Amino acid sequence: MIASYIPMFLIIAVGILLATVFFLGSTFLGPKQAKGAEHNTPYESGSESSGGRHVRLSVKFYLTAILFVVFDIEAVFLYPWGIKFRSFGWLGLVEMLGFLGVLVIGLVYCWKKGALEWET
Amino acid sequence: MNDLVTLWVPLAVLGLGVLLLLVDVLTPPKKAAQADVGWLVAVGLLVIFGATFLVDVQGVAAYGAYRTGPWALFFQRLFLVAGALAAFGGVEDVQKRTPGRQGEYWLMMLFSLSGMVLVPGAQNLLLVVVAFELMSIPLYVLAAHGKTDPDEASAKGNAAEAAVKLYFVGALSTAFTLFGLGLLTGLTGTTELARIGAAPLQPLAALGLLFVLGGLGYKIGMVPFHMWVPDTYQGARAPFVAFLSVAPKAAGLAVIAGIFAFGMQTQKSLWVGPLGMAAFLSMAIGNLLAVTQSDTRRLLGYSGVAQMGYVLIALATGEEFGLAMVLFFLVAYLFTNLGAFLVVHANAEAGAGFEVDGLAGLSRRAPKLALALACFLLSLAGIPFVVGFWAKLYVLLAAYRAGLVSLVVAGVVLAVIGLFYYLRLLRAAYMTEPTVSRPDERFGGPALGLAIALCVVAVVGLGLFPKPLLDAATRASHDLGVPAAAPHVGAR
Numbered sequence: 001m002i003a004s005y006i007p008m009f010l011i012i013a014v015g016i017l018l019a020t021v022f023f024l025g026s027t028f029l030g031p032k033q034a035k036g037a038e039h040n041t042p043y044e045s046g047s048e049s050s051g052g053r054h055v056r057l058s059v060k061f062y063l064t065a066i067l068f069v070v071f072d073i074e075a076v077f078l079y080p081w082g083i084k085f086r087s088f089g090w091l092g093l094v095e096m097l098g099f100l101g102v103l104v105i106g107l108v109y110c111w112k113k114g115a116l117e118w119e120t
Numbered sequence: 121m122n123d124l125v126t127l128w129v130p131l132a133v134l135g136l137g138v139l140l141l142l143v144d145v146l147t148p149p150k151k152a153a154q155a156d157v158g159w160l161v162a163v164g165l166l167v168i169f170g171a172t173f174l175v176d177v178q179g180v181a182a183y184g185a186y187r188t189g190p191w192a193l194f195f196q197r198l199f200l201v202a203g204a205l206a207a208f209g210g211v212e213d214v215q216k217r218t219p220g221r222q223g224e225y226w227l228m229m230l231f232s233l234s235g236m237v238l239v240p241g242a243q244n245l246l247l248v249v250v251a252f253e254l255m256s257i258p259l260y261v262l263a264a265h266g267k268t269d270p271d272e273a274s275a276k277g278n279a280a281e282a283a284v285k286l287y288f289v290g291a292l293s294t295a296f297t298l299f300g301l302g303l304l305t306g307l308t309g310t311t312e313l314a315r316i317g318a319a320p321l322q323p324l325a326a327l328g329l330l331f332v333l334g335g336l337g338y339k340i341g342m343v344p345f346h347m348w349v350p351d352t353y354q355g356a357r358a359p360f361v362a363f364l365s366v367a368p369k370a371a372g373l374a375v376i377a378g379i380f381a382f383g384m385q386t387q388k389s390l391w392v393g394p395l396g397m398a399a400f401l402s403m404a405i406g407n408l409l410a411v412t413q414s415d416t417r418r419l420l421g422y423s424g425v426a427q428m429g430y431v432l433i434a435l436a437t438g439e440e441f442g443l444a445m446v447l448f449f450l451v452a453y454l455f456t457n458l459g460a461f462l463v464v465h466a467n468a469e470a471g472a473g474f475e476v477d478g479l480a481g482l483s484r485r486a487p488k489l490a491l492a493l494a495c496f497l498l499s500l501a502g503i504p505f506v507v508g509f510w511a512k513l514y515v516l517l518a519a520y521r522a523g524l525v526s527l528v529v530a531g532v533v534l535a536v537i538g539l540f541y542y543l544r545l546l547r548a549a550y551m552t553e554p555t556v557s558r559p560d561e562r563f564g565g566p567a568l569g570l571a572i573a574l575c576v577v578a579v580v581g582l583g584l585f586p587k588p589l590l591d592a593a594t595r596a597s598h599d600l601g602v603p604a605a606a607p608h609v610g611a612r
Contacts, residue, residue, distance in 0.1 A: 002324075102138060105138055105141055105142060106141070108142075108145060109141050109142075109144075109145045112145040112146075113145065
C-alpha cells in the first residue's frame, strides 16, 4: 500500500531538489553587484510601481458578481433540462418550476433589499 | 421524487427559510422594526418537530448518500427542538438589537439548521463534509450578528472577536477533517461511510483518524482543541451561544459516531485510545479551569468542555449501549445547557451583567428564574431527580460495562470538582445579598420566559420519567448498526 505512494514522494523530492538547485544556482552563479534600494523594489514589467498595495473595491462588485453566479447556475441547469424535457414529463416540469420559484423568491428578496440598486 | 420524500426534514427546514425570506421582504418597512419574526421560526420548527412523529419515512436518497431512520430522526428532532428553544430565547434580543434586520439572523439560523439536519443522515463522506459546512458557515455570521451595537459600549468588538475566533478555528478544523478523510479515502478508494472500515490497520489509517478526530474535536470543543470555546461564548450574544453550545456539538458527535463507531468499527483498536484520552483530558481540564472563572459564560463554556468529556467516554465504548447513552446525554445536555445560558442571559437583560457576582440575590429578585437556574445547575452537576443525573449515570454505566473502568473513576472524581463550581453559582444566586436592588427589573420578555420554562419542564420531566427517552435513544442507536455490547459486566 505504501509502495503506491512512492510516485507522490518522488514528486515532492524533485520539487524540493529543483527549488534548492535554482536558489543555490542564482546565489553562486549570478552576477555579484552592489544591491541598492532599486534592487529591492518589486519588479513589474520594468516599469516603476506606484500607489499602495491595498486597492479598495466597492462591495457592490462582489454583490453583483454573486448575483450573477446564482442566475448563471440557473441557466446551467435549464439547458440540459430543456434538452431532455420530453422524457422527464410533467414531474420534471413541476420540479423545475419549484427550482425556478425558489430563485424568483431570491430575486424578489434581492430587489426589495436594494441589492440591484447601483446608487445607494 | 422519492428522494424528495426521504429528504423531507431538511427540505421542510429550507422551506421555512424561504417562507421567512418572503415574510421578511414583504413586511412594510414601517412594521419591520417591531416584527418578531423569531416567533414564526420557533413555531415553524416546532411544527416540523411535531410532524416527525406523524410522518413515517425511512430509506435512502441521493444514491445512498443519505439515509433516514431512527438514528437520523433522533438527531433531527434534537436539532429542531434546539432551534425552536433558541428561537424563543432570542426573539426579543434580536428584535431589540437589530430592529428592521431581524430577518437576517433567523435566515442564517434556519440555513444552519438545514445543514445540521442533513448531518446525521449522511452516509457518504462528501455529504458529511458539505452538510457540516452548510451548518458551520452561517454560525460564523450569527456569532458576529449585531456587532456594532450602539447601546452597549463595553461589549462592542467582542462579537467580532468571537466570530473571528469561531471562523478561524472552524476553517482550520475543516482542513484537518478533510485531510484526515482524504487519507482514509486514499486507503480504501471509497467515500462511503459503510466501506471506509476496509482501511488496513496501519499507521496511515491511524493518522487519518487522528486528523478527523482533531478536526471534529475543534467543533465539539474537546480538549486539546477547546481554546476558542470560552472566548466565543463570552463575546457572542447569549441566546445564540445557547444554541451554539448544544446543537453544533450534537452534530459533531453524530459525525464522530458515524465515522468512528460505525464506519471504522473494525479498527476500534486504533481510535479507542485517543478517544478515551480526549475524554479524560476534556473532563479534567474543563472542570479544573471552570473553577477559576468569574464570568458565567466562560464558566459555562468550560463546563461544556467537561460535559463533552463525559459524552466521549460513552462514545469510546463504540457499542450500541454506549451510543444510546451518548444520545440520552445529548438530549439532557441540550435542555440543561440551553436553559442555563438563557437564565444567565435573562439576568444580564435585567442589567446585572454576566459576572458570577451579578447573580447575587437572584432568589429574591426573581424567585422563579433562580429556581430554574437551580434545576439546570443541579442537572449539569448530575444530582438526582433531574435529567443530568441519569445522563451521567448511564454514561458511566456504559463505560463500566465496556470495561473502561479508569475513565469511570476519573469521571466520578472530576464530577465532584464540577459540583464545586456549579454550587458556587447557586450560592451566588441563593445565599448572597443583592448588590443593587431595582424594583423595576425586567428579566427579558415573555418568549424568553417561555423558552426557560420549556427547558425546566424537560429537565425535570425527563429526570422523573427518563424511560421514554431511553427507549428512543436505544432504538436510534440500534439503527446505526454498531456492534451490540460485549458480555455483560455489570447489571443494567
